[in-house]
Amino acid sequence: MPQRTASTAAHQPAGTPVPPRLRGYRYVGVIGKGSTAYVFRYRQEATERDVAIKVGTTHLDSKAGARFKTEAVFMAKLQHPNILTVHGAGVTDDGRPYTIFEYAPNGSVKDIIAKQGVYSVEKTLDYGVQLASALYLAHRSNTVHRDLKTSNILITAQGLPAIADFGIATNIYDHRSTGYSPPWAPPEVIASHGGGDDRSDIYSLAATLYAMLAGKSPFEYAYDPHTIDELVDCILHKPVPPINRADVPQSLQRVLLKALDPDPAHRYFTALEFARALQEVQIQLYGHATPVNVQGIEPYPTRAAMATAGAQGALPATPEAKPRNRKPLIITAIVVAVLVVFGVVFAQFILPNIDHSGDARTATVVNPGMNGSPGNDDGDDDDDAMTSVPAPIELSGKYVNNNTEVKFTWSNPDPQDGDRYAWSLVSNSGDGDQANAKLVDEPTATVPATDGGPTCIKVSILRQDRQLSSDAVTACAAK
The missing domain is CATH 1.10.510.10 (Transferase(Phosphotransferase) domain 1)
Known part of the structure; x- marks a missing residue:
């Protein structure tokens, strides 16, 4: 069993287990402790890089040891800027398992x-x-x-x-x-x-x-x-x-x-x-967002939402000349903002998705980007295409119940056991109502008809393993 050295003891708080001697690493100090392990700071001698090494407090039985090794295996596979990197793992001379992590110097x-x-x-x-x-x-x-x-x-x-x-x-x-x-x-x-x-x-x-x-x-x-x-x-x-x-x-x-x-x-x-x-x-x-950083996933929300935000952000501040002119200027700014936002949304989001029929009570909806095939030729890697969840196809809406409701139906281009569907109403801004999204087992949804405008929904396929369509399909029905 490694012996405590004078330099090690100087860095050790009372009651802390002896940090292990690890070939190629030099002990620096204690970072913290948990219920089953201590975390020590070491210096990797070959690179002069600081690392954090998590060491079990006791000899672990086979089940607990397997669990500790499982942590290292999982963490090593999860390569992401926002997951702490694992550099290695092993067992000390006295039988304590350890994992070598990226050192995070700025605390928690x-x-x-x-x-x-x-x-x-x-x-x-x-x-x-x-x-x-x-x-x-x-x-x-x-x-x-x-x-x-x-x-x-x-x-x-x-x-x-x-x-x-x-x-x-x-x-x-x-x-x-x-x-x-x-x-x-x-x-x-x-x-x-x-x-x-x-x-x-x-x-x-x-x-x-x-x-x-x-x-x-x-x-x-x-x-x-x-x-x-x-x-x-x-x-x-x-x-x-x-x-x-x-x-x-x-x-x-x-x-x-x-x-x-x-x-x-x-x-x-x-x-x-x-x-x-x-x-x-x-x-x-x-007016901007932090990107989602996952391979095969679009970094930002729908283009319609970004366009709406851009239109709002592009409006110049209204100068305040004299107190008596403030009210007309504010009213003008509001009217301009509404017109710009509605124009962007209508041109980029609603208009391309509506195909009026001869019957005023029905409307066939053409899915954006769909040409009869669920896939798209955008140069994605084959691995991404194999693991991505497709979007629904053939989304259409029909007015029912004296035009008070719209019944939407769609198809699943790649049905699998356990598939369900997540849908939400879409507001005039082009955003799905995330807080009131619904989950259904069948490819249909009936919603109240929107007064004075199109009725729109956004639909995704939800797999049994909780993966969701990379790109939801949004479509509208209008009288």
């Missing part, structure tokens, strides 16, 4: 909240899109984290938020109960209805973003429980309240509350849908 989100206070709305949205992208990549690789929280989001040397500690990650279809942190865990995990899945990760990421804005996890912030039992009771039986910050817009509050819904079926279908909802809030607030 938890540390930053404690030292600097809550995050801005803009930074929270930026982090949210990046982390949801990383989470979607993990879920697409059949890996769930199961313990996302502020202490597991580290800030890299490049200033990027990165998901760390996939120590309880497991196959997405393995629903056995496993470890979790109550403040961040969804009700179904706390109630032992399963160990968690991708929708549980979405909940925990939303709770983490909530804490970035509120300073605490949702139920700690809202109800100030004094014990774990009180906290668990709140999570199981009380609603998540809005964040009491004047600068947190209602659009962001709605996105977080949907992701924190106690019923997993009412949350976002995938982490990608969560990322898209956060991007849409960014576009509404700032």
Whole structure:
């Protein structure tokens, strides 16, 4: 067993296990500890690069040892700027398993909240899109984290938020109960209805973003429980309240509350849908969005949404000449904004999707980009084409019930067992109503007819493994 050296002892807090001697690495200090491991800082001698090495606190049995090795295998496969990189793994001379990670010198989100206070709305949205992208990549690789929280989001040397500690990650279809942190865990995990899945990760990421804005996890912030039992009771039986910050817009509050819904079926279908909802809030607030960074996935939302934001952002500020002229100028600016936005949306979004029929009560809808084939020849790699979920085809709408409703139907170009369909109404701005998206088993949906304009919906295919169509199909019916 390695002996404690004088230099090592000088760096060791009382009660900390002896850091292992690892060939090619020089011990620097302690970074932190968890329930089953310590994390030490080492210097890789060949490169003079600092790394973080997670070392088990005890000799692990075969099952626990396999779990620790599984973490290294999963993490090494998940190559993403917002997932902490794994450099290697092994077993120490005294039988303790270890994993070598990228060193994140800027601490965790938890540390930053404690030292600097809550995050801005803009930074929270930026982090949210990046982390949801990383989470979607993990879920697409059949890996769930199961313990996302502020202490597991580290800030890299490049200033990027990165998901760390996939120590309880497991196959997405393995629903056995496993470890979790109550403040961040969804009700179904706390109630032992399963160990968690991708929708549980979405909940925990939303709770983490909530804490970035509120300073605490949702139920700690809202109800100030004094014990774990009180906290668990709140999570199981009380609603998540809005964040009491004047600068947190209602659009962001709605996105977080949907992701924190106690019923997993009412949350976002995938982490990608969560990322898209956060991007849409960014576009509404700032006219731009953080890109989704996943191979084979479009980095930004629909072009219609971006065009709408661009039109809004392109409007010059109205100069205020004299007090008596302020009201006419404001009215003029509003009229111009409405006309510009409607013109962009109508020309780029609604008009190309409408094919009027001779019958005033029906309208056939032509799907954008569809020529009778579900695929498109855009030069994507074969691997991406094999794994991507196609969009629905033959989407059309027909007015029914005395023109009070529109019945939409569509086809699945590649039906598979367990396929379902996610659809949402589309507003005049060209955006899908993410907060009220519906999930159906059959390729049809009947919606109330829109007064004074076309009725539009957006539809995606949802696979049994929770993958969603890369590009949703949007179409409209008009009288």
